[in-house]
Amino acid sequence: MSSPIMPIRDPRAPSEPTSSAPSDATNMAAFVAELAASERSLRVEATRSGPPPEVLEQMAAAGRIGEQLRERGQEVRFSFSETGRVKVELDDGNAVRALSTAEVFDIAAGKTLG
Numbered sequence: 001m002s003s004p005i006m007p008i009r010d011p012r013a014p015s016e017p018t019s020s021a022p023s024d025a026t027n028m029a030a031f032v033a034e035l036a037a038s039e040r041s042l043r044v045e046a047t048r049s050g051p052p053p054e055v056l057e058q059m060a061a062a063g064r065i066g067e068q069l070r071e072r073g074q075e076v077r078f079s080f081s082e083t084g085r086v087k088v089e090l091d092d093g094n095a096v097r098a099l100s101t102a103e104v105f106d107i108a109a110g111k112t113l114g
Contacts, residue, residue: 068110072112
């Protein structure tokens, strides 16, 4: 980008022809073109494409596991403890018991708990 401000000259020096210097209109046109180019590079295009395929697959897998639990009369509940930690419980209709992290991963892998 160039500036329309000319460098300071010694007033005693012979004047130079100014015909070779670009006009204000040329400088302004160059500035506008450069600004437009930089704006194009910053443009963000948003699309409504939805979640990535792997997220949809994980949601479907979680739905299948939830259905298997319901068929066995079980339900997994998530909540926060008094200390702010995540608590996971298994309700089988008769009793509610806390699950360990390992048991949660076993359920996510499709294993049944004994």
